[in-house]
Amino acid sequence: MPATDKSDRTRTSVTEQEALDFHSQGRPGKLEISPTKPMATQRDLSLAYSPGVAVPVKAIAEDPATAYDYTARGNMVAVISNGTAILGLGNLGALASKPVMEGKSVLFKRFADVDSIDLEVDTENVDEFINCVRFLGPSFGGINLEDIKAPDCFIIEQRLREVMDIPVFHDDQHGTAIIAAAGLINALTLTGRDFKTTKLVCNGAGAAAIACIELIKAMGFNPQNIILCDTKGVIFKGRTEGMNQWKSAHAVETDRRTLAEAVEGADVFFGLSAKGALSPDMVRSLAPKPIIFAMANPDPEITPEEVAQIRDDAIVATGRSDYPNQVNNVLGFPYIFRGALDVRASTINDAMKIAAAEALASLAKEDVPDDVAAAYQGNRPRFGAQYIIPVPFDPRLISAIPMAVAKAAMETGVARKPITDLNAYGQQLSARRDPIASTLQRIYERVRRQPKRIVFAEGEEVQMMRSAIAYANQQLGTAILLGREEQMRETAEREGIDLDRPGIQIVNARLSKRVGAYTDFLYARLQRKGYLFRDVQRLINNDRNHFAASMVALGDADGMVTGLTRNYSTALEDVRRCIDAKPGHRVxxxxxxxxxxxxxxxxxxxxxxxxxxxxxxxxxxxxxxxxxxxxxxxxxxxxxxxxxxxxxxxxxxxxxxxxxxxxxxxxxxxxxxxxxxxxxxxxxxxxxxxxxxxxxxxxxxxxxxxxxxxxxxxxxxxxxxxxxxxxxxxxFDKSVQIVSMSAKDSDIVNLAAIAAYNAGT
Ligand SMILES: NC(=O)C1=CN([C@@H]2O[C@H](COP(=O)(O)OP(=O)(O)OC[C@H]3O[C@@H](n4cnc5c(N)ncnc54)[C@H](OP(=O)(O)O)[C@@H]3O)[C@@H](O)[C@H]2O)C=CC1
Ligand SMILES: CC(=O)C(=O)O
Ligand SMILES: [Mg+2]
CATH class of the missing domain: 3.40.50.10750 (Isocitrate/Isopropylmalate dehydrogenase-like)
Structure with missing residues (x-):
């Protein structure tokens, strides 16, 4: 069953099974710790541990700043949650929040080379939580609080900021606020609006919503023009039900009481609440050229498709990666901490947040150079309604955002180790890019532009089916599953795999009308190599690799992938019987x-x-x-x-x-x-x-x-x-890839994409 609604099926989406497999395959989870020093000899042990370790211990005791020289502290951020507001899924507890927190940690590493560990704290008691975290300060260069419900998160963050001397940053508040502010700056520009006169309604009055409103007010948005709503409706002056001091601070004089009344004629809708909260009628009632940021995760307040059915003049953003305009804090927290850690900032202040938002907003206005276009799946975007904010894979982010944050930290006096050579710093930042990610990105992007038919020769294998679906879902082309249809369907049903989806084609070798053509083709190649016609018939009828390779050789597929069920050299021999090296080349x-x-x-x-x-x-x-x-x-x-x-x-x-x-x-x-x-x-x-x-x-x-x-x-x-x-x-003259027998789904999909890429160039 897909993890998303049926209406989303045509999108680049993932199935529930894919999501579970991704997390369970190999070493369970998404993180491991690896040492940075050799630990091989007695000498290593003596240096890393007793007695050598005593030397940095004494140095740090004498001068705490040297902890940044002798330990991992300076590049280490803790992602800490109690699971009381996991995405938009609500309070599902500390343990259930772990996949999200591990995810945030790997995003820190992947996007900004910040080492990070997730800590799930099993208490809903604010004081207990604060006490747990406050004593962890010496371990980390920064604390990223995550998915803690409002209003507890406000108290927790405030108190921790007071007692800790490292940046404490509640990502759902400030990360989200920074990205939403950047998107808003650009959406206002595109629709000819400004901060003074624009009317905004924000649905949700929790962590993310309150922070977004506070940041845009700090940037000059007119407070009189903002209406906040929660589950009880409009937050008006004098309301008593479901209130707290953070909501009260944003209560306005108005006689509107419901979200529907609030959004009538509004220019901007911010959704930081829950799935489906914005109805089609409400969308209809917004001002011309409305700006709709439906940021609830994983499902937005309204989908871009739903908005498109109602009107075509809206700028729509969501928190998801599979729609244009992803307003999600992933664009912020890795880079903001990168900049803060690099200058050893004692805090992340408003100036640093605003600098990050402005840097992000300006990046979207710049031309997208060649080496960056790959991150945009080939649709080299132009600043406009479909592109108000860069995507998380944009390789320019690692240079632009930390630089802006570090400069702002220095200007506001919170940098404990100011950077003297900003040019050199810029180069260091670029060097943190992960080169292969952009290479794979480029491959995927090229294939999406020229989708290809790839035959998955071992189509009866569950792993091949899943990989084929991932291939099709990523819009790389048609995945042809080769095998006995009945067996395939039985396995698919048992495993909960839906094969009747766009992009999946089943070819039953035995029933194929092309058997004769493939047999003649192969017999012509093998008749002088000791094969009788009936030997070749058997190869085509019984052996998937020969059938698949013949399909590719005769142009019925653009490429093939095989190897799960047969050792590498055997699979290679099978293929070589059907396909030669390209003239003048060597396989x-x-x-x-x-x-x-x-x-x-x-x-x-x-x-x-x-x-x-x-x-x-x-x-x-x-x-x-x-x-x-x-x-x-x-x-x-x-x-x-x-x-x-x-x-x-x-x-x-x-x-x-x-x-x-x-x-x-x-x-x-x-x-x-x-x-x-x-x-x-x-x-x-x-x-x-x-x-x-x-x-x-x-x-x-x-x-x-x-x-x-x-x-x-x-x-x-x-x-x-x-x-x-x-x-x-x-x-090879035709495109063939062989996976190892221990390949994971992602290896198979990568090689299928590479087969498709090679078929097209
Ligand atoms: N795109 C992004 O980067 C981010 C998105 N988010 C999303 O924002 C949402 C809120 O997260 P967060 O602020 O951390 O959570 P909180 O628990 O702190 O706040 C949730 C708020 O949403 C309100 N709310 C819930 N359901 C509705 C509804 N149907 N109509 C109106 N208001 C509603 C609650 O109202 P009440 O006060 O009455 O209970 C509360 O004010 C989540 O969906 C989350 O995924 C969060 C962070 C980043
Ligand atoms: C993105 C995020 O942090 C959230 O939805 O909670
Ligand atoms: Mg969150």
């Missing part, structure tokens, strides 16, 4: 390893066992070609155990010869070798070889043999904490 496997913000391509991780010098040169060319297609400028290191002749040995000879072959071929990319891995990857070690022709550390590593390629990528993954994508097959 190789390239793995993409991502580690600590660095991406390297490793080749050949799939095909050649002990490549000759000639083959190594081909591998370098294929891998460099892929690197270019992914947007990198390749710097290829031909790896060996030796570096430039030392120690000398027969096995490095092939690698040296491969370098000479590349010289003769006059290839148009940087390469050098033979060299050891540390020379290739560590610029200080590389500097010992001033004649080395690489202009920087290598981003493509050509391994001397399959065993070293396979061993090193697997070790990177298991021991080094790297994410490894692939191997990606390159060099």
């Amino acid at each position: 190789i496997g390239v793995s993409i390893a991502l580690c600590r913000g660095r991406t390297v391509l490793v080749a050949d991780t799939a095909v050649h066992d002990m490549p000759s010098a000639e083959e190594l040169a081909d591998i370098a060319e294929e891998a460099a070609g892929l690197a270019k297609r992914l947007g990198y400028v390749p710097r290829v290191a031909m790896l060996a155990y030796s570096t430039f002749g030392h120690p000398s040995g027969e096995r490095s000879e092939r690698v040296r010869e491969a370098v000479k072959i590349l010289d003769r071929r006059r290839v148009d990319f940087e390469y050098d070798g033979e060299m050891a891995a540390d020379v290739a990857l560590n610029h200080r070690v590389m500097e010992q070889y001033p004649f080395c022709r690489l202009s920087g550390t290598a981003n493509v590593l050509v391994m001397p043999a399959f065993h070293s390629a396979s061993i090193s990528t697997k070790m990177l993954q298991e021991l080094g904490g790297s994410t490894v994508i692939g191997p990606l097959l390159v060099g």
Whole structure:
């Protein structure tokens, strides 16, 4: 069953099962802690722990500021909740809030390289909560409070800000307020309005709503023009029911009593309440060119589709990522803390919040450069009704927002470690971008523009079905599930998978009218390789890989993905019976390893066992070609155990010869070798070889043999904490990808997207 309404089914959406699998697959949850120092030897232990650790202990006791030098504190934020207002789902308790809090923590890391841990505090008692948190100050550089209901959150935040000397920031209040204010600035500009005369109604008078209203008032919005509503209706002066001091502060003189009355003729609607709170009639009654920010999560007060059915002059934003104009605090909290931590701010004040809102608003007005367009799924946006605010994947955010926040902190005297070189700071911020995310983004974006038919050869496997659905849901094209339809449907029903959805096609190999064509095609290829016609018939009838590869070979599909049920080399052999290398190319496997913000391509991780010098040169060319297609400028290191002749040995000879072959071929990319891995990857070690022709550390590593390629990528993954994508097959005449038997759904979808990408370029 989809996690969203039926009306949302055509959107890029996820199913409930996908959401559960995402959280449970592999190591349950979304976070783990990994050490930053080696912990291997007795010496390491003596330094990290007793007796060595005593030295920083004494230094910190003497000068507390040195905690930022000797511990992780300065880059560590706690995400803390008691689960009393989880998104718009209400009070579901501390434990149930953990997925959201883990999510916030990974967003801190992903978007702004801030380390973060979630803490769920199991009390609804305000004093207990405050006491629990206040003593945690020494552990963290900042505290991000999350999903705590109003009015408790106001008291908690206020008291913690008084007693703690690090930033305490209730994200639902200020994060939301900053993003909503940025969106509002732009929506007002687009509709020719200003802060003085615009009339705004805010539904919801809790954490997020009160903070939004306070921030826009602080920015100059006319207080007389704001009406606040809650479950009891309009908050008017003199109301007694369901009131508190924070609501009273915003009560106005009015004879309107219900939300319907309040919104009549209003210019702006802010929804920070609950799903469906704004009715079609209310939308009808808003002023011309209304601004509707329906920000409740996960389901907004009204959907953009519903608004579109009523009127076409509205600017609509929601808190969701699957509609244009996502007004969600994810655009703020990672970057705001990044800036605050970088100047060791003692607090996050109004000036810093306003600076963040203004920086965000201006970013949306700027032209979207090429390398940023990918974040917008190919629809390079122009400032306008459908684009009033950047998306969370916009890589410019990491430079723009922390810079604005840090500057404002310095200007207002709350920066304990002001930045002296802002240019250098800007470069450091850009370096925190995760390069592969933009690469994958680019791939997905290109495929969305030119959707492709990808056959999932092992269509009866539950994991393939789920991946196919994810492929179709992300609008990458048609996912063709190959297999016996009856079996597939039985499994799908048992697993709660809905196969009757747009973008999913089932092909039953046995009943296909194309069996004859595929058999003739394959027989023509194999008849002189020891296969009888009936052998080929059996391959097409019984073997999904041969059927799928023939579909691709004859143009009935654009690409294929397989590998879950059969070991890699067997699947590869199956495919090679049907599809050749592209003329002038060699089929190789390239793995993409991502580690600590660095991406390297490793080749050949799939095909050649002990490549000759000639083959190594081909591998370098294929891998460099892929690197270019992914947007990198390749710097290829031909790896060996030796570096430039030392120690000398027969096995490095092939690698040296491969370098000479590349010289003769006059290839148009940087390469050098033979060299050891540390020379290739560590610029200080590389500097010992001033004649080395690489202009920087290598981003493509050509391994001397399959065993070293396979061993090193697997070790990177298991021991080094790297994410490894692939191997990606390159060099085939048609687009084929093979996953490993242990692949997760996300690996399969990534490779299917890559198959689609390769099919189109
Ligand atoms: N897009 C974004 O970035 C963010 C969105 N939000 C969303 O805002 C909403 C509120 O969150 P938060 O402020 O943290 O929660 P709180 O519990 O602090 O406040 C909820 C408020 O909404 C009011 N409310 C609830 N249902 C209705 C309704 N049907 N009609 C009118 N008012 C209603 C409550 O009224 P009463 O006071 O009478 O109980 C209360 O004032 C959630 O949906 C949340 O997901 C929150 C933070 C960020
Ligand atoms: C986005 C968010 O923090 C919320 O909806 O609560
Ligand atoms: Mg929240």
